[in-house]
Amino acid sequence: MQQQYPFAEIEPRWRRYWEEEGLFHTDTDAAGNKYYCLMMFPYPSAALHVGHGRNYIIGDAVARYKKMRGYNVLAPMGWDAFGLPAENAAIKTGIHPRESTMRNIATMKRQLRAWGACYDWDREIASCHPGYYRWTQWLFLKLYEKGLAYKAAAPVNWCSSCRTVLANEQVVEGRCERCEASVEEKRMEQWFFRITAYAQRLIDDLERLDGWPERVKTMQRNWIGRSEGTVLEFDLTPRADNTPDPMTSVKCYTTRVDTIYGCTYMAMAPEHPALPDLVRGLATEKEVTEYSRQSARRATRDRMADEQQKTGVFSGRYVVNPYNQERIPLWVADYVLMDYGTGAVMAVPAHDTRDWAFAKRYDLAIRISIQNTEQSLDLTTMTAAYTDDGITADSGPFSGLPNRDAIARMTDFAKEQGFGGPMVHYRLRDWLISRQRYWGAPIPIIYCDDCGSVPVPENELPVRLPDNVEFRPTGESPLTASPAFMQTPCPACGKPARRESDTMDTFVDSSWYFLRYLSPRDEQQAVDTAACNRWLPVDQYIGGIEHAILHLLYARFFTKALHDMKLIGFDEPFAHLFTQGMICKRSEKNGQLYKMSKSKGNVVSPDALIAEYGADTVRLYTLFIGPPERDAEWNDQGIEGASRYLRRLWRRVYETRDSLRAVAGQPLPDPGEYTPAERELRRKTHATIQHVTQSMDGAFHFNAAIAQIMELMNILDTHDLGASAKETTRRIGREALETMILLLSPFAPHIAEELWVELGNPPGILKVSWPEVDPAALIQDETDIVIQINGKTRGRGRLTAGLKDEDVQRAVLEWDLVKKHTAGKTVRRVIVIPDKLVNIVC
RNA sequence: GCCGGGAUGGCGGAAUGGUAGACGCAGCAGACUUAAAAUCUGCAGGCCGCGAGGCCAUGCGGGUUCGAGUCCCGCUCCCGGCACCA
Numbered sequence: 019m020q021q022q023y024p025f026a027e028i029e030p031r032w033r034r035y036w037e038e039e040g041l042f043h044t045d046t047d048a049a050g051n052k053y054y055c056l057m058m059f060p061y062p063s064a065a066l067h068v069g070h071g072r073n074y075i076i077g078d079a080v081a082r083y084k085k086m087r088g089y090n091v092l093a094p095m096g097w098d099a100f101g102l103p104a105e106n107a108a109i110k111t112g113i114h115p116r117e118s119t120m121r122n123i124a125t126m127k128r129q130l131r132a133w134g135a136c137y138d139w140d141r142e143i144a145s146c147h148p149g150y151y152r153w154t155q156w157l158f159l160k161l162y163e164k165g166l167a168y169k170a171a172a173p174v175n176w177c178s179s180c181r182t183v184l185a186n187e188q189v190v191e192g193r194c195e196r197c198e199a200s201v202e203e204k205r206m207e208q209w210f211f212r213i214t215a216y217a218q219r220l221i222d223d224l225e226r227l228d229g230w231p232e233r234v235k236t237m238q239r240n241w242i243g244r245s246e247g248t249v250l251e252f253d254l255t256p257r258a259d260n261t262p263d264p265m266t267s268v269k270c271y272t273t274r275v276d277t278i279y280g281c282t283y284m285a286m287a288p289e290h291p292a293l294p295d296l297v298r299g300l301a302t303e304k305e306v307t308e309y310s311r312q313s314a315r316r317a318t319r320d321r322m323a324d325e326q327q328k329t330g331v332f333s334g335r336y337v338v339n340p341y342n343q344e345r346i347p348l349w350v351a352d353y354v355l356m357d358y359g360t361g362a363v364m365a366v367p368a369h370d371t372r373d374w375a376f377a378k379r380y381d382l383a384i385r386i387s388i389q390n391t392e393q394s395l396d397l398t399t400m401t402a403a404y405t406d407d408g409i410t411a412d413s414g415p416f417s418g419l420p421n422r423d424a425i426a427r428m429t430d431f432a433k434e435q436g437f438g439g440p441m442v443h444y445r446l447r448d449w450l451i452s453r454q455r456y457w458g459a460p461i462p463i464i465y466c467d468d469c470g471s472v473p474v475p476e477n478e479l480p481v482r483l484p485d486n487v488e489f490r491p492t493g494e495s496p497l498t499a500s501p502a503f504m505q506t507p508c509p510a511c512g513k514p515a516r517r518e519s520d521t522m523d524t525f526v527d528s529s530w531y532f533l534r535y536l537s538p539r540d541e542q543q544a545v546d547t548a549a550c551n552r553w554l555p556v557d558q559y560i561g562g563i564e565h566a567i568l569h570l571l572y573a574r575f576f577t578k579a580l581h582d583m584k585l586i587g588f589d590e591p592f593a594h595l596f597t598q599g600m601i602c603k604r605s606e607k608n609g610q611l612y613k614m615s616k617s618k619g620n621v622v623s624p625d626a627l628i629a630e631y632g633a634d635t636v637r638l639y640t641l642f643i644g645p646p647e648r649d650a651e652w653n654d655q656g657i658e659g660a661s662r663y664l665r666r667l668w669r670r671v672y673e674t675r676d677s678l679r680a681v682a683g684q685p686l687p688d689p690g691e692y693t694p695a696e697r698e699l700r701r702k703t704h705a706t707i708q709h710v711t712q713s714m715d716g717a718f719h720f721n722a723a724i725a726q727i728m729e730l731m732n733i734l735d736t737h738d739l740g741a742s743a744k745e746t747t748r749r750i751g752r753e754a755l756e757t758m759i760l761l762l763s764p765f766a767p768h769i770a771e772e773l774w775v776e777l778g779n780p781p782g783i784l785k786v787s788w789p790e791v792d793p794a795a796l797i798q799d800e801t802d803i804v805i806q807i808n809g810k811t812r813g814r815g816r817l818t819a820g821l822k823d824e825d826v827q828r829a830v831l832e833w834d835l836v837k838k839h840t841a842g843k844t845v846r847r848v849i850v851i852p853d854k855l856v857n858i859v860c
Numbered sequence: 861g862c863c864g865g866g867a868u869g870g871c872g873g874a875a876u877g878g879u880a881g882a883c884g885c886a887g888c889a890g891a892c893u894u895a896a897a898a899u900c901u902g903c904a905g906g907c908c909g910c911g912a913g914g915c916c917a918u919g920c921g922g923g924u925u926c927g928a929g930u931c932c933c934g935c936u937c938c939c940g941g942c943a944c945c946a
Contacts, residue, residue: 233940236864240942247946272946285946328944353944363946371861372944445945566941642884644872649939653872659884662899669899712876722874725883732883804879809927811879849926855878857926 019675019776023668025632029768033131041784042081042136044092046536046549053089054553055081056532056592058561058569059096059143062122063103066129067621068640068652069601069614075640076598076718077560078135082764083714086788092553093136094535096143097123100151100524102180105457108489115457116485119146129624134633134767141538145527150534151459152480153544154527157576159462159473166212166579167451169463169471173289173357174450176204182454183208203314209461209520210448213575217242217444219589220574229594231647234566241567243445247273248429250364250438252284252337254296255345264295268337268348271359271443275432276424277366278341279413280387282377285330285349285365287356288313293333296348302334306350313352328353328376339364340437341428342414351376359443367403368395374403387413388421449572451523456487456496458521466508466515475509481517495519528569529576532556532591545580551587559592566597596718599649601640611651622652634766635661641720641765663728664769667762670731671755671773674739678752679778686753687746689794696750697799699737703754704795706730710761711788720765727761730754752777757789798853803830806857807839823850830856 020027036042057077060070081093097119104115123144130137143150161167174183179199189201213220221242224235251267270284286293288310297303309331330351337348353372354363367377367384377384386395388408395404410416410424419427432438452461460481462474474481484503487496497503497519508515530545536553537546561569573591581589600613603620612618627636639660644650671678692700706726713723737743739751756777763770763783774783803817803826813835817826827848830836840860847859 231865233864237941240863243942243945245945270946274946351944353946355945358945360946365946370946372946375944443945445942563940642872648866651872653885656872656885663884666899719874721872722883725874728883802879806878806927809925811927814879847926849878851878851927855927857878859926 019672021669021672023632023665023769025634025664025768026629028772029134029633032768032771033134035771035781036136036784037139039782041085041782042091042093042138043140044090044138046092046553048090051088051090052092052553053084053558054092054556055084055558056093056535056556056560057095058559058565059098059528059531060126061098061101061103062119062126064122064616065125066624067614067616068624068627068636069603069621071133071624071636072598072601072640072646072650073560073562074130074133074135075637076596076646076720078133079637079641079720079764080558080560080714080718081136082767082784083788085784086760086764086786088787092535093138094141094143094538095130095135095137095139096141096531096535097126097145098524098528098531099123099144099146100458100521100527102182102455102457105455105489106180108457112489114485116146119144132628132633133624134637141535143531143534143538145459145524145531146457148480148482149539149541150531151527153534154459154522154530155462155474155479155481156476156544157530157580158459158522158526159476159479160583160585161211161579162463162473164579164583166215167209168212169207169209171205171207172210172450173203174206174208175201176206177201183450183452206452208450208452209463209518209522210450211526211575213449213572214444214446216575216578217244217446218442219578220446220571223574223578223590227590227593227595230592231595231597234563234570234595234597237566238571241446241571245273245443245445247271247441247443248275248425248432248438249360249441250275250278250340250432252340252364254348255336255338257300261299265292268292268362269360270362270364271441272364274366274369274425275428276410276413276416276419276421277369277387278339278364278428279410279416280366280368280385281339281346281364282367282383282385283347283349283365284337285351285354285363285373285376286333287354287361288350288352289356290350290361293350296335297333300334302332305331306333309350328372328379330376330380340432340435347382349376349380349382357447358445368397368400369403369405371403371405385412387411449523449525449575451526452520453523454495454519455521456483456489458524459527460497460503461518461520461522463518464506464508464515465518466511466513468513469508469510469515472508472510472515478509495521497521525568525572529572530580532559532573533580533586545585547585547587554586555588555591555593558594558596560596560598562600563597570595596647598646599644601643601652602649603652614652622654627657631657631661632664632768634769635664638664638724638766642724644721646718646720663731664766666735667731667758668769668773670735671776674751674755675776675778677739677741677743677748678755680741681745681748681752682778684749686749691746692750693747694799695737696747699733699754700750700795701798702730702733703750703757704791704793706761707757707789707791708796711791714764723761724765727758730758734758759783760786760789801853803853804855805830805833805835806855807836808859809857812839817853819853821852823852826850826852826856831858 057073081091085091099119104119107118108115158167175189177184177194177199179197180194184194194201221239221244224238249269249271251269253267297306330349333348333350335348336345338345365373367373368386369388384397389395389411390408407421410419410421416424416428429440462481464472464474466472484500487500489496504516506515506517533545533550536549540546577591578589580586602611603614604611605620612620614621624636639657642660709726710723713719734754737751739748759770759773771783775781798819800816801819802814804814805812815833827850843860845858845860849857
């Protein structure tokens with residue numbers, strides 16, 4: 019054994035050992051005591067930095083811990099390997115996305131190994147591999163069969179910089195989440211997944227996800243955006259010349275039907291499809307059409323702007339309020355959104371801030387229909403809409419009701435009368451999956467002039483990506499320029515037809531990969547139903563909070579859809595979710611704290627750090643940096659502490675190994691023979707086991723666990739364990755040191771393996787059971803008793819443990835410390851917390 | 861605006877209603893060394909005091925309790941999600 023901690027020598031050696039021994043090779047046929055520990059599979063960008071590392075290090079620590087606790091752990095890894103960056107790079111450099119992706123995978127795999135992260139590499143998958151995307155395509159066809167995949171012309175979010183459409187989820191404040199270019203609205207034929215069919219279940223089942231962070235569930239609830247309200251149909255008044263209309267009414271959705279008697283106009287979205295028919299031939303037609311055209315142009319960007327001025331035009335038409343038969347004007351206004359509700363609203367200026375602003379601007383009528391309890395609302399003094407609860411006023415037969423009750427009554431009335439009723443509305447839109455891109459799974463559909471859209475027969479899957487394509491940003495998929503790809507006979511009639519040239523959003527690939535790990539090379543089926551049912555839901559899913567909505571919602575949707583197709587027997591994919599915080603680093607330029615990322619130029623590469631300190635040190639620091647669910651600041655000096663600790667541990671074993679080996683395998687002597695110091699060391703050892711285990715089983719508080727282990731080290735260092743030490747001390751010291759190594763092994767596995775062997779144990783610490791607490795060791799003869807006088811801590815003293823409360827009280831009242839504070843006072847009450855504290859009230 | 865999370869020394873953070881600041885970083889003093897690095901020992905929330913000791917202190921204000929960082933009520937600020945959502 020070397021005196022200096024030779025991490026560079028031992029770490030590769032142990033990694034080789036783990037792989038050769040197949041320690042993370044999991045037999046999934048046996049599912050007894052299973053533990054599926056999954057890390058979100060990464061997109062293979064150029065290289066990993068220490069910020070990414072947190073995810074893998076946390077996951078590896080959990081996997082190793084669970085393995086030592088006797089679980090059959092499945093910890094697979096793969097690659098979310100399709101995606102825009104590789105294709106964008108291809109446009110720039112001409113390097114084929116497959117080539118750059120494969121190179122990046124090799125780099126990242128090397129980095130993961132260098133970290134000491136253990137995976138069952140036999141199960142490695144890459145979503146860009148035909149053996150994988152074949153089944154992504156197959157699942158598309160299944161969804162298509164079930165009516166859950168459909169094509170529709172739709173206004174889509176178009177990023178002119180990325181030259182593709184984006185999902186709603188990828189548009190952040192009117193900008194492309196990827197390149198931050200402003201997003202335009204375009205109308206295109208696109209493929210959708212009908213996720214809205216699952217909106218209610220996606221909300222309801224969040225209740226069952228006890229193992230998910232509350233904030234992630236909240237984010238999903240917000241995103242799905244369930245709202246309960248009332249739908250109402252307003253009849254149109256006939257045209258002045260009595261010419262017929264294609265429609266006779268306009269529907270609107272409201273959550274405040276209680277305010278209906280204050281409705282003074284109706285407002286419709288400028289892009290409402292009925293609008294052209296409504297105004298055809300009217301004097302207002304030209305103005306309305308022009309207004310619609312203008313607002314469409316500024317739709318996406320300006321309508322998002324904070325200080326949006328509400329504009330609108332009168333349509334020239336009137337509708338009738340079904341409650342009081344009043345004729346009110348129909349306006350076209352850009353504050354009404356087409357893709358929420360019905361695209362038309364009943365406007366109640368007195369009780370809605372937006373309607374108030376609009377009515378004031380265009381001088382429209384305002385009428386109070388909800389009074390606050392003081393009856394104090396008065397139009398001449400009101401300066402803003404009253405949106406709080408109150409009592410219905412001037413509301414015909416519904417007057418005088420608490421407004422919440424009025425909502426129910428008035429909705430019932432609408433239903434009875436047949437002009438409306440209750441309606442549940444969701445903010446969630448269907449998932450747009452078409453991408454005008456090459457580097458994704460081709461959508462397996464063929465277009466035939468005679469037969470229309472025809473699914474590719476299953477036995478012709480995969481629809482392979484052609485290799486010879488040119489990467490030019492044209493706004494169309496590069497696939498359209500490949501005749502070999504595009505031209506194909508119609509599967510139905512055999513006539514020449516053409517393929518769909520769009521590929522699927524990469525979130526489709528990642529919506530089912532966790533199922534494929536159970537049968538990664540299966541060429542007969544997408545998922546192995548029996549194996550999935552044994553191993554899923556995933557016991558612990560670990561990843562970044564940035565996927566709180568997109569990936570995690572889509573994966574839940576897929577799981578439910580596959581469940582309904584009877585392909586799997588569970589309908590939630592992830593039982594426990596852990597979202598680790600981001601690693602940030604201060605910018606050297608401006609001192610600001612940013613998420614570690616290449617674009618911010620504040621990345622720390624693990625390669626150099628591992629070379630300088632070793633993987634275990636990097637792991638230990640990464641876990642010690644703070645509570646793993648919270649963001650943390652990477653501090654270059656902090657790693658020194660981790661390094662110091664491991665070197666100190668190494669030195670300790672180096673110095674004591676001969677004398678400790680001499681007592682290997684010997685049972686501990688009778689506790690009656692221990693000196694107080696020995697007893698205390700043993701107590702500390704077992705208290706540490708207890709604390710570390712609690713820290714691991716609870717919320718994965720590795721930082722607290724490591725602190726406990728360091729404390730044990732500090733105590734242990736006060737004991738001489740050399741050849742001249744008492745044998746009992748050496749035995750207890752050996753137990754302490756071995757325990758420390760075992761507790762440390764999930765965090766710093768290489769050094770733990772090495773030191774374990776140096777103490778004379780056989781190799782393979784992962785096969786050793788997690789240490790168990792000896793309750794007897796925790797019992798103390800004497801404990802510190804904190805003395806409080808009137809709730810204030812005044813000192814402490816030693817007292818025999820386990821005394822009766824009366825005896826504690828009697829003893830303590832004799833102490834000088836206590837006498838000093840109680841002199842001249844009457845002791846009124848004494849509170850005794852056994853073995854801990856005495857509070858004297860006087 | 862609605863929803864969720866947070867606030868503890870110079871810094872990261874620890875604390876089943878029971879000694880607030882464990883553990884670590886940075887700092888200071890000392891030992892070893894020709895010197896440095898490494899290592900080791902000690903000090904270290906603030907204020908008052910020579911000292912013994914005392915007072916203050918977990919964002920702010922109340923409350924419950926023998927006792928509150930922890931529980932309850934009311935705020936402030938910060939972070940995140942949603943938002944012209946009808």
